[in-house]
Amino acid sequence: xxxxxxxxxxxxxxxxxxxxxxxxxxxxxxxxxxxxxxxxxxxxxxxxxxxxxxxxxxxxxxxxxxxxxxxxxxxxxxxxxxxxxxxxxxxxxxxxxxxxxxxxxxxxxxxxxxxxxxxxxxxxxxxxxxxxxxxxxxxxxxxxxxxxxxxxxxxxxxxxxxxxxxxxxxxxxxxxxxxxxxxxxxxxxxxxxxxxxxxxxxxxxxxxxxxxxxxxxxxxxxxxxxxxxxxxxxxxxxxxxxxxxxxxxxxxxxxxxxxxxxxxxxxxxxxxxxxxxx
Amino acid sequence: xxxxxxxxxxxxxxxxxxxxxxxxxxxxxxxxxxxxxxxxxxxxxxxxxxxxxxxxxxxxxxxxxxxxxxxxxxxxxxxxxxxxxxxxxxxxxxxxxxxxxxxxxxxxxxxxxxxxxxxxxxxxxxxxxxxxxxxxxxxxxxxxxxxxxxxxxxxxxxxxxxxxxxxxxxxxxxxxxxxxxxxxxxxxxxxxxxxxxxxxxxxxxxxxxxxxxxxxxxxxxxxxxxxxxxxxxxxxxxxxxxxxxxxxxxxxxxxxxxxxxxxxxxxx
Ligand SMILES: Nc1ncnc2c1ncn2[C@@H]1O[C@H](COP(=O)(O)OP(=O)(O)O)[C@@H](O)[C@H]1O
Ligand SMILES: [Mg+2]
Numbered sequence: 001x002x003x004x005x006x007x008x009x010x011x012x013x014x015x016x017x018x019x020x021x022x023x024x025x026x027x028x029x030x031x032x033x034x035x036x037x038x039x040x041x042x043x044x045x046x047x048x049x050x051x052x053x054x055x056x057x058x059x060x061x062x063x064x065x066x067x068x069x070x071x072x073x074x075x076x077x078x079x080x081x082x083x084x085x086x087x088x089x090x091x092x093x094x095x096x097x098x099x100x101x102x103x104x105x106x107x108x109x110x111x112x113x114x115x116x117x118x119x120x121x122x123x124x125x126x127x128x129x130x131x132x133x134x135x136x137x138x139x140x141x142x143x144x145x146x147x148x149x150x151x152x153x154x155x156x157x158x159x160x161x162x163x164x165x166x167x168x169x170x171x172x173x174x175x176x177x178x179x180x181x182x183x184x185x186x187x188x189x190x191x192x193x194x195x196x197x198x199x200x201x202x203x204x205x206x207x208x209x210x211x212x213x214x215x216x217x218x219x220x221x222x223x224x225x226x227x228x229x230x231x232x233x234x235x236x237x238x239x240x241x242x243x244x245x246x247x248x249x250x251x252x253x254x255x256x257x258x259x260x261x262x263x264x265x266x267x268x269x270x271x272x273x274x275x276x277x278x
Numbered sequence: 279x280x281x282x283x284x285x286x287x288x289x290x291x292x293x294x295x296x297x298x299x300x301x302x303x304x305x306x307x308x309x310x311x312x313x314x315x316x317x318x319x320x321x322x323x324x325x326x327x328x329x330x331x332x333x334x335x336x337x338x339x340x341x342x343x344x345x346x347x348x349x350x351x352x353x354x355x356x357x358x359x360x361x362x363x364x365x366x367x368x369x370x371x372x373x374x375x376x377x378x379x380x381x382x383x384x385x386x387x388x389x390x391x392x393x394x395x396x397x398x399x400x401x402x403x404x405x406x407x408x409x410x411x412x413x414x415x416x417x418x419x420x421x422x423x424x425x426x427x428x429x430x431x432x433x434x435x436x437x438x439x440x441x442x443x444x445x446x447x448x449x450x451x452x453x454x455x456x457x458x459x460x461x462x463x464x465x466x467x468x469x470x471x472x473x474x475x476x477x478x479x480x481x482x483x484x485x486x487x488x489x490x491x492x493x494x495x496x497x498x499x500x501x502x503x504x505x506x507x508x509x510x511x512x513x514x515x516x517x518x519x520x521x522x523x524x525x526x527x528x529x530x531x532x533x534x535x536x537x538x539x540x541x542x543x544x545x546x
Contacts, residue, residue: 074415094314094423095321101421112416114408126420176420186419 009096012087020086025050025184025216031070031080033063040066041077042240048184053210053217055227057262058237064220065109067237068186071218072104073097084184102130105177106186111169113161113176120144120157123176130180147175151205167198171205178209185209187219191226199223203230224266228252236262308503311425315433318426325431332435336397337442343392344443345450351388352376352451353458360463370469374477376455377448381478381486385447386440387534390493393440394526398501401432402522405505406515414506429502433495440494441487448486485546489537493530500525 021027026048033041040063048054048071058064069075070082073089081088089100113122120141127140135143145157151171161169170190177185187206191199203226210217221227227234228248235245238258244251255263359372405428408414414424452474460467504518504525 069415072419074418094318094425098421098423101419104419104421106416106419108412108416110411112412114413114416115411126422129420129422173416176416180420 016083016085016087018086019083023050024048025085026071026218027081027083028071029081029083031067031077031082033066033070033075033077039240041070044070044080044237044240044242046235046242046245048216048218049233050216051210051214052232053206053219053230054233054235055219055221055231056235056237057221057224057227057259059262060222062237063240064237065188068106068188068218068220072101072106072186102180103183104186105180105182105184107170107173107177107188107190109188109192111161111166111173113169113173115161117160118157119148119153119159119161119164119172122161122172123147123179126176126180143179144175147179148172151175152201167194170194170202174205174209178213181213182215184216184218187217189220189222191221191223199226206230222262224263304503307507308499311429311503311506312433312499314425315429318423319430319434321426325427328427328431329434332431333439335400336393336432336435337439340393340396340439340443341446343396344389344446347388347392348385348447348450349454349457351384351447352380352454355379355384355451356455356459357463360459360465369465371473372459372465373452373455373470374473376459377452377474377478378482380451380455381448381482383486383534383538385444385451386486386489386493387530389444389447389490390440390497390530391527393436393443393494394497394500394530395523397436398497398522398526399519401498401501402505402508402518403515405429405502406508406518409506409508410511410514424506429506432502433498436494436498437491438494440497441490444486444490445483448483481546485538485541488541489534492533492537496529496533497526500529 024047026046028044028046028048031041031044032039044067046056046067056064056067066075070077071084073082073092077090080090082090084100084103087100089097092100113119114125117125123144124140127135127143131140148154148157151174153168153171153175156164156168156172161172164172174190190206191202194202206217206219207230209215219227219230231248233246234248234251235242236251236256236259237243238256243256244259251259252263356372356376359375360369363369363372363375405414408428414428417424417427456467456470459465460470501522504522508514508518510517
């Protein structure tokens, strides 16, 4: 039984090596997902560029969070493939997924801090789970404090999440997401609900983390200004499909109608009138 | 008009068919969860600290309510028995009647109902709010399996603590009966105790404890399943909690009936 398992793992590794792409860390192929009668995702194709900031935009309820949860394996698609470093995570069981997830860090839309734990315990959690053998508690606590400081959070270690403001909670969530120094960071609407200055701070934080640790970032946003400020690659999700994808400049040259509407309504990006090309 | 009749007829049939189907589906889901919990429970790391924490919550936390309820249950049971047994001048057998029914039946059943209301519902609420605030997703993303971290310790703790609480119930229930029957009604304590020892043996105790193990596991499994699969915001958490109490209460009585039948036919 174990022999079969190991052989299968080997096979999988070989297949993954063959399918691995230097440029794209995650490749999504034809993901479909229904919730009951609702067709939420209708064939998503999406490439996530290694070491870059990839932003997914779309209206609320478009399925952005659902798409992101597929990338982490929290939701299984009805159809399609999701290759992470060439390895398809769709058929994986929980044990195999747990392995892959050590590459991931995620900042949830509402931070999703463990509310029964203090700030310190929250950020300590992944370290305690995965590095207890190699590090002492004192060392781990030092890492936690350092991460909190680097995000501008001081003297809140003993506080509970309910005692923090929304912006602070998000930063603690970010500290927890990066404390294991993941290869891929997911951000679900990191700036929603923040004031313009906090938004700018978070944008800078995403950029800084992306550069400093050379991580692949996947950001969900419906803030157009911030998107075009930080993105290396933009993908628009509309009615369950990716209708445009590419570097921001390319996309702006000839945006599809839903994106054009988005841009114009938010008034953040100057656009040539529809129909004219330059 | 006839269209509407047919429609409502169809709805009725739909509902009649879907209730048992839904029941089977939930049962299947719970067994799946139990299977996953077993697999993850066998894999290191073994989270002893979390199990102890849950044992404390379920066991120590339920202790006072179990003591309170058992003393009065035993007491009232004793009083009623004195009335009945006096008719035959057999009030020396009250102790026996109380201890037999308590150990075999009352203690595991009422104990489990109490634990379902207190700990089972708390499990549903806690896991439910963790689910809707995405804390369970966050845990999985941090490469920690939520079933291993959240569900396994609760199942183990409830399965272990339920028999312990049942024994406490036995003891306090009989003490309560003694207090009211001997102390208040003035029944002779000699035969009361002698007949308990003479007629209640280890197989009676064991029958209660076997039931308690099953109830403990069932209560935790229902609470965890409802909480783990919560959806639909705060309302969903409320529904999960309510369902846990209802499903547990009904199941405890049904399972009790089935187990009693089986255990008696096995000679207990
Ligand atoms: N677990 C679920 N069960 C049923 N429907 C869901 C679930 N998760 C999301 N949905 C639905 O899918 C749609 C997209 O949700 P989501 O991805 O959260 O949108 P957004 O783009 O705003 O992040 C919504 O209509 C939502 O109601
Ligand atoms: Mg969302």
